[in-house]
Amino acid sequence: MSTEGDLLHTVTSDHISASRKQVGRLMVWISAGLFAVLALLQAAHEGGRIALGFETWRPVLYAYLVWATALCAAQVITRGEAGKRTLFVLPAVLFVVSLVVFPLLFGLYISFTDWNLASQDGAQPNGWDNMRQMWNDSFYWNALKNMVYYVLAVSVEYVIAFGLALLLNAQIRARKFFRVVFLLPLMLSPVAVSWMIGKSMMEVRFGPLARLARELGWDSPSFFGTPEMARFMIMAMDAWTFIPFMMIMLLAGLQALPKEVIEASKVDGATGWQSFKEVIFPLMLPVSVTAIVIRIIFKLKLADIIINVTSGGPGGATDSVTSFIFREYRDRSNVGYGTLLAMVYLVLIILFITVLLKAVSRFMERPA
């Protein structure tokens, strides 16, 4: 990631006249002024102070777009070639900042209010009340605990995915066929999966999996009866969809391994298991770590399957944080409290990922 310094070095000799610079600056300031005036006007209108105003905030959004466009155009007008360079990154930066940073700040504000969309009052700041409510909300802590289980399940997925990647990397016929087949579960939408597997194949009376379970001697199969079983089934379904993802990354890693090293270990008389343990696995560590970290990041967003199969039940045993907040909003329209829970979750995730990345980099630097 050594991207400091211009890789593509350009020598530019722009002569930008003072009036041209003036025009550029004026564009930005006028559009920013327009945006600010409209926003203030609309805020006053919403607050009920003045009658003048719009139905919605939509015009303010348009003013923002005008400002963003003017800012991009002004880069080229005021700074010439250097501005053209900035123009590569600026749109994406503006896009992300306006869609992430602003809503996050706004979310921070509503997370300290008692905003309920069902009530007419709007938002009233209520200090630390939400925080106290969260502290006593056993369902939220339960959901966080479930997330720990879900994340730990990644290790099992990793083992299976590694096994499959090794299989696909072996000398086999019809490799392309198997690769496509193994990839298919990743293509399916979690919602469809939750019906296909969770609701029909695991249906107690007629589902093929229930029939199979009865054949194998489980008299009354119920896949979502006990908390442990239900949680395991959610894990299994999620694993089924996402194992291909890790598998492909690991397969790419395996195919990029230097052939000579593995052949050398064969020549030295290593058995298959030895050459895997002593050569392939250590060489695969960086790829494995990348795959696992990305998989964990995806896992932390787990919700669709839970919402559609168990809605958190039985008794919150399968709830993930996301599905819990989803229901908090769906059932109670409790925007303020739900946002606070989400914010706390975000902080926890950032801490967790930071520690994880630190630990990983420490671990990787250690001479093996």
Added chain:
Amino acid sequence: MTATTEIFKDTDATTAPQFKWWSSRIAIYGALILWSVICIFPIYWTLTTSFKLAPDVMQGNMVPWVDYTPKWRGWESLGLSPDLIGETSTVREEFLKRFWNSAIVAISASALAVVLGSLAAYGLSRFSYRFGFMRNSDISFFFLSQMILPPVVLALPFLVLYKSMALLDTRIGLILLYTLMVLPIVIWIMRDQFQGIPVELEEAALVDGLGIWGAFMQIVLPIALPGMVAAFILSLVLCWNEYFFAALLTSTDAKTLPVMVASQTGSQGINWWSMAALSTAAILPLIVVAVFLEKYIIKGMAAGAVK
């Protein structure tokens, strides 16, 4: 090369390795076929169930034409069976509307993300920037760190903001959010792509009188096209399957296919054939994509793995 004197290769010494080879072959293909069945069976089950009737579902019939005669009942409930295709059908219109919504949202969001992401990735891989205290690696990290942002954090603020901007239940609103969601992944893939293209190519183009944007458009883009296709397809898959935001932010007009599938699951009871038909219709486009464009999907996912 050793001249073999044996003609019959059935002594213990020669059959042992053969046996070992065969057993490992059988183990490998056994495992491959087992996992293929695990992957395929749910899809097969859904597809066949969409042609079943109630008795077939209850008796657990599996193989069409052997166990049971396929019927169009499931597809009739979507208005998509051969004898209904000519007539007007409200169910079909409803379904096609959802399908169309999903398609438009997924395609535009992916296209927008690929455009924004490629530009940013190219800039970050070629020039050095400084926005305040942020240098290139900080900007890269800023983009990539969006990946860990869980959707639930943005969902409720966006709900409120969209409501006040009249963007709730519109396709534009969904497109913006989906673009945001896949942008980090696109940037990740594309940065990898651009770093693999030698800078000398652009230098030559600059010497020949192109500007930096000209060099980017005419020289770099054609080379990076496979990577862009990979990023586009991966985004398409993610956007097509997205449920969480769509469930929160759409109600009637902009409802996407996953929301429709989810809203039907509760109400259908044992009416499996129509659910199966709906699920099949929802997953079919991506299965087609997977079969024909598998190369690109794998390329996209492998991009970050191997540095």
